[in-house]
Amino acid sequence: MGTQTTGTESTLLRLATAGSVDDGKSTLVGRLLFDSKSVLADQLDAVERVSRDRGLTTTDLALLTDGLRAEREQGITIDVAYRYFATARRSFILADCPGHVQYTRNTVTGASTADVVVLLIDARKGLLEQTRRHLAVASLLRVAHVVVAVNKIDLVDYSEDRYLELAEQISTAGADLGVADLRTIPVSALEGANVVDRSERTPWYDGPSLLELLEELPQADEPSDESFRFPVQTVIRPQRAAREERYRDYRGYAGQIAAGVVRVGDPVVVLPSGRRSTVEGIDTADGPLDEAFAPQSVTLRLADEIDITRGDLVASASDAPTPTQDVEGTVAWLAERPLLPGSRVLLKHTTRTVQAVVRDVVGRLDLDSASLEPAERLELNDIGRVTLRLASPIAAEEYLVSRRTGAFLLIDPSSGGTLAAGMVGDALAAVRCPQERPAQYAI
Template sequence: MTTDILRFATAGSVDDGKSTLIGRLLYDSKSIFEDQLDAVERTSRTRGEEQTNLALLTDGLRAEREQGITIDVAYRYFATPRRTFIIADTPGHIQYTRNMVTGASTSDLAVILVDARKGLQEQSRRHAFLATLLQVPHLVLAVNKMDLVDYSQERFEEIKREFSAFATKLDVPDLTFIPLSALLGDNVVDRSMNMPWYDGPSLLHHLENVHIASDRNLIDVRFPVQYVVRPNKADDPELHDYRGYAGQVAGGVLKPGDEVVHLPSGLTTHISRISTADGDVAEAFPPMSVTLQLADDLDISRGDMISRPNNRPVVTQDLEAMVCWMSESRTLTPRSRLVVKHTTRTAKVVVRDLRYRLDVNTLHRDEEADALALNEIGRVCLRVTQPLFVDEYKRNRFTGGFVLIDEHTNTTVGAGMVVGAE
């Protein structure tokens, strides 16, 4: 019986073995159908490969297989008796930085693969930085293809020292190093007999046991209102005065009787009832979707926020944020006009200033930059047409993250993380 869900992203340089690693996890956990395995075995034989190419389990399109690259974020699922896993397999190419941001934004853990022969590459450092920028709390550096360096402890320790030195520049709460061979299965599911010098866990054992409950312990009560529920009175006269506020809990624990404050009005009231699709509950916590009933009749609408009276988010129209730009057709510049989608609130926004563009390879800040192009990241100042209820991203991903939308095409053009508010 599964106990909880672990979301993790895999990243790294091109051809470091991400797809093979995921294929090995899917294969060894018996999470693929026989016909899928048969198709992969046939393709492997057609190519003249001696072993079944497990990477083909994740490179879904034939065109991608022919190119030999993975070009998008592929979400995969598998389970063990301890946990259910959701994997975001992100591409390694520099032009797909936005895909890495998408995959890591909801992850509990990131696995950065490194080819033992090549050592750290620019993409390795870039993806490690992006994972820490996105506040992924657990990082695993998986030194892959150890079979091609004769399972050398010296080579593993060399890469470990190099990455540890780089990690001192980053905010990495939890860092683990694992030597493995995704192709042969060494230290992926079971401990390898080929590396007796390694006394740590296999990758799957680490994934099953890494502690994530405290990472999600967002103590600040945050409840963005998504929908106001007003049943049809004609269907049930008893619901004549029913008014509920539906949404997903973004932080803290809510219970009937709790005092809460409504934003932006600042009026306080008490929770009288908490309901779900399965009936009433005694408490609600992230990421539950519930409907609240309040003791008082307040003027509440979509986009409003419910929190504790003495622990409120910042109410502001001026934000400072790190933004990853995702548009190929336009750039982000000062005075750009966009739409911001933050929790359940949508508003127009203008870019007041571009503070700097960040080189994710060297961490250099280019304060002379005047625009952000596709996949570039920078710190910007935004002015919103109506108040948002925000926390810093490092404190709460839900209320600290947002997306930017082109108001003419309605396409997502950027993802942002709040670092400050005025």
């Protein structure tokens, strides 16, 4: 893996929270914000006022994060809520994902860019199907770290035996599902035990608090040796070109570098056409660069005039992927209607969207046995393997090799709604056989 940064420096950590309904996630996030002094005075005053109006004797910290509750009760679609906070040691972006089963799609969204997933379970209920689903999602998306907070430990009298029992079950489930790095912490979000400060009520636990662990975890850097990949977002032809001589022949290709490094003079290939050229210039809003790297947004100028449009991929000429119209992938099905062979969909890969048809549903992941079982369809929240035939080729790579160019979405061509989050190749291999996980994703 690339060089990792320790928590001793003020670095950014992207984390996502997940859990089943009523596991106390809102209270945990509220406690984390409150005890780390990341709540503004007027926010706290409002929460205290509402708590008193409800007849509560203590402040309901869940109110700090339950701003979407009214929308949920009205049947409005819930999206991921992003929150920002910082300590003296680190800054955080927190993706707060709803816990209901029907909102698993948002857990996929939040976890897709996370360095760590904090997964809650109720100490009284133990592991549920939704817990295993969240662990499987974290494994499939190659989240570097998973922290399972065994919440409501106060409601089992801070029992060491119960915690150790659950910790063993969590460890076994995580290993079966291929989770790379799994930690467990006993917490009481309501009473603040082991959330920000270590608790005297758990003398048998000698590990860090949740916040201490989050401050120490290394950031999940992208592999440093990835090859250059640049999905074209738009072609730039300045309108003032006709009036100013220096812009008359300007043609640039703008986008965000998905992987690797590019330098002026590098040989590149444009896919799917296969036309070759060299990088003549790298432009930014702050001026030209000699080199650029992921995830910078830049405009490339090439030495040759090539017909390039949005959705094309500019790649290193030495090891460019081979465009294909046949894709086998792993998908997390996020729609109410089932996925059946013969279904027509749109496939969005980087900045390219193409028509596709589902040739076959190979199977679905059994969350209990961590095995692929035969299936004729995928239902809401199922994770399975499918084969797709595309109307035009894409320059895709296996997700196990590149998270950027190995990911795709399936979209409803009628409504434009997202149907599935997909990964090129057999991403379930690392779930069934964790030892097959590529070295660059090892911790």
